[in-house]
Amino acid sequence: MSHTQLRCIECGAPHQADVHTLFCRQCGSPLAVEYLGVNLLPRVGLGGLWGLGAPSPVHHPNSVVSLGEGATPVAPLATLGKRLGLDALFGKLEYQSPTGSFKDRGSTVLMSVLREMGVAEIAEDSSGNAGASIAAYATRAGIPAHVFAPASAPLAKLQQIHLYGAHVHLIEGPREVATQAAVDYVAQRGLVYASHNLSPYFLEGTKTFAYEVAGQCRPLPQHIVIPVGNGSLLIGVWRGFLELRAQGRIGEVPRLHAIQAEAVRPIASAYEGKAWRPQPGARTVAGGISVAQPPRLRQALHAIRETGGTSVAVPDEAIVRWQMALAREEGIYAEPTSAAAFAGVEMLVQQGVIAVDEPVLAPITGMGLKDSPPP
Ligand SMILES: Cc1ncc(COP(=O)(O)O)c(C=O)c1O
Ligand SMILES: [Zn+2]
Numbered sequence: 001m002s003h004t005q006l007r008c009i010e011c012g013a014p015h016q017a018d019v020h021t022l023f024c025r026q027c028g029s030p031l032a033v034e035y036l037g038v039n040l041l042p043r044v045g046l047g048g049l050w051g052l053g054a055p056s057p058v059h060h061p062n063s064v065v066s067l068g069e070g071a072t073p074v075a076p077l078a079t080l081g082k083r084l085g086l087d088a089l090f091g092k093l094e095y096q097s098p099t100g101s102f103k104d105r106g107s108t109v110l111m112s113v114l115r116e117m118g119v120a121e122i123a124e125d126s127s128g129n130a131g132a133s134i135a136a137y138a139t140r141a142g143i144p145a146h147v148f149a150p151a152s153a154p155l156a157k158l159q160q161i162h163l164y165g166a167h168v169h170l171i172e173g174p175r176e177v178a179t180q181a182a183v184d185y186v187a188q189r190g191l192v193y194a195s196h197n198l199s200p201y202f203l204e205g206t207k208t209f210a211y212e213v214a215g216q217c218r219p220l221p222q223h224i225v226i227p228v229g230n231g232s233l234l235i236g237v238w239r240g241f242l243e244l245r246a247q248g249r250i251g252e253v254p255r256l257h258a259i260q261a262e263a264v265r266p267i268a269s270a271y272e273g274k275a276w277r278p279q280p281g282a283r284t285v286a287g288g289i290s291v292a293q294p295p296r297l298r299q300a301l302h303a304i305r306e307t308g309g310t311s312v313a314v315p316d317e318a319i320v321r322w323q324m325a326l327a328r329e330e331g332i333y334a335e336p337t338s339a340a341a342f343a344g345v346e347m348l349v350q351q352g353v354i355a356v357d358e359p360v361l362a363p364i365t366g367m368g369l370k371d372s373p374p375p
Contacts, residue, residue, distance in 0.1 A: 003038065004057045006031040006200055009299050017057065019117050022198040030296050032239075033057050033200045047071070049105060049208040052215075055243065056109065057204050063116035065141040067098035069108050070208055074216045074361070079329045080342065081360075084349050088359040090221065091326075092213065095334060099160070100367035102206065102233055103133035106196055109205030111137035114194060119143060122194040125182035127175055127229075127287050128157030129366050130196040135166035138194075146191070148182040150175055154287065154371040174278075175290055197230040197295055206236025207243065213254075213361065214244050221254050221361035223354050227340045228258035228267055228311070229291035231300035233363065238303035254361075257353075258304050258311040259344030261286045261319065266293065267300050271311035285316045285373075288337030288366060310353055318343035320373065326364070333368035341365075 006015040008024035009032050015021050017033075024031060035055050046061060049070025058064060073093050081089030094102035111134070114122065123146040124134045131147040138145035145166040149158060150173070162168050169185070171178040179197075186193040196202045214220065226234045234256060241253040260268045261284035269276035278292040294300065304311055323339035326332040341362040348354045 003036055003059070005034050005036060007034045019114055019119060019192050019199070019201070022193060022195060030198055030299065031200045033204050049108070049205070049212070052208055052211045054208050054211050054240070057201055058109065058112045058116060060116065063112050064108070065111040065115055065137050066108055067104065067136065067140060069097050069104040070212065072096050072212070074213070077330050080325060083325075083329075084346060085356045086349065086354070086360055087357050089345070090217070090359070090361040091330070091332060092209070092361060092363045093332070094363045094365050095338070095367040099129075099133045099136045100370055101129035101133060102209070102363060102365045103130045103196065104137070105208055106202035106205035106232055106236070107133040107137040110194060110196070110199050110201045111141045111143070113201045114143060114192065115141045119192045122146070122192045123148065123182050123186050124194045124196065125149070125178045126196070127290065128153045128161075128370065129288060131166070132157055132160040132164065134194060134196065135161045135164035138166065139164050145194070146182075146185060148178045148185070150178050156370045160370065174292070176292060196232055202232055203236040203239055206233050207240030209233065209363065210237045210240025210244060214250055217359075217361065219359065220250060222358040223257060223348070223360045224254045225257045225259060225341045225345050225348065225360060225362045227286065227289050227337050227344075227365055228260060228300060229289035230294045231258070231267070231296050231303070233365065234258055235296060235299055235303050238307065253307050256303055256307045256309040257344060257348060258300060258309065259340050260311065260313045261289055261340060262313045262315045264290045264292055265313035266291070267297060268311040268313040270297060270301055271304060284319075286319055286337040286340045287371065288335070289340060310348065312344055312347050312351075314340055314343035314347055318346065322346070323368070323373070327368065332364055334364045335366040335368050335371040336373075337371070338363070338365040
C-alpha cells in the first residue's frame with residue numbers, strides 16, 4: 001500500500017500513485033503528490049537532500065538513485081549586492097550539483113520512483129540541463145533513456161547527455177517541437193514519459209531547495225528570485241515552503257518572483273493579465289527559460305500570487321551583462337539562464353518591489369561551462 005497518491009491541482013480528483021499518469025483523468029490538468037501517511041524512508045546513511053527529512057514518495061532506501069545531490073552552499077554576494085544598493089544578497093550555488101544544474105534535485109527523486117516501480121525504459125525532452133540530469137540518473141539506475149532536444153541546444157549539454165549514454169534525438173525547430181516528438185515516441189513505443197515538466201515526482205525533489213534554505217538562512221530571505229521556464233524550481237520551492245509552514249518550522253513564506261526573458265514571457269504576461277503569443281523566430285540567450293507554453297502555468301501563477309511575488313521579463317542585454325558581472329565580480333560562472341535571475345533582481349529593485357533592506361536570495365541554477373558566449 002503506497003503512502004502517496006496523486007491529486008489534480010485544478011479539480012482535486014484523486015489518482016493512484018503511478019508514473020504513467022501525468023494528467024488528471026477528469027479534467028486533463030497536471031497532478032501533485034499527496035502524502036497519506038508518514039514517509040517510511042529512513043534518513044540514515046543518505047546524505048545531501050535525502051538527509052533533510054522532507055516527505056518523500058520513495059518507499060525503500062535501496063530504491064534511491066543518488067549522485068550526492070543537494071546541500072549546495074549559500075554564498076553572500078557582497079559586491080553585486082552593493083552595486084544594487086542591497087544590504088543582503090545571496091546566491092545558492094545550484095550549479096555545484098552533480099550534473100551542473102538544480103535539475104538533479106528533481107531527477108534523483110523521479111528516477112528513484114521510476115526504479116522502485118520497475119520502469120524499463122524512459123523518454124524525456126529538454127533544452128539541455130534536464131536532459132543531462134535525467135540521462136545521468138537513468139544510467140545510474142540502469143534504465144535506458146531517450147532524450148529529445150532541440151538541435152539548437154548548446155553543444156556542451158548535448159555532449160553531456162550523449163556521454164552519459166542516453167539516446168539523443170535532435171529535433172529541428174523550437175523547444176515545443178522536441179516535446180511533441182518525445183510524446184509521439186512514448187506513445188509509439190509504450191515507454192514511460194519521464195517529463196520533468198509534468199511529473200509530480202520531479203517537484204518532490206526540487207522542493208528540497210526550500211528545506212535547505214530554511215536550514216541555511218536565518219532569517220529567511222524575504223525574496224527568492226528564480227529564472228522560470230516551466231516552473232519546476234519555482235513550484236517545487238513553493239511546495240517545500242508550504243510543507244515547512246504546515247510543520248510549524250517557518251513563519252511566513254518568502255516572496256517568490258519568477259523571472260522570464262523578454263522574448264518568451266508567457267508567465268510574466270499572464271501575471272500582468274496580458275495576452276501573449278510566441279512570436280515566430282523570437283529567441284533569447286536564456287535557452288533554459290525559453291518555454292512558450294508551460295503546462296503548469298496556472299500553478300506557477302498561484303505560487304507567485306500566494307507568496308506576494310511578481311513576475312517580470314528581462315532583456316537579453318541585461319542577462320548577458322549579469323552573466324559577466326557574476327563571473328568578474330563574484331567569481332561565479334553561471335549560464336545565461338541563471339544570470340536572468342539577477343537581471344530580475346535589478347529590475348525589481350528599480351521598480352521598488354524589493355526594498356534595499358530586505359534580504360534577497362537567487363539560485364544560480366546552472367553552470368556557465370555548459371552554455372558560454374563566444375570569447
Ligand atoms: C539553468 C536553468 N535555470 C532555470 C531553468 C528553468 O527551470 P524550469 O523550466 O523548471 O522553470 C532551467 C530549465 O531548463 C535551466 O536549465
Ligand atoms: Zn482534474
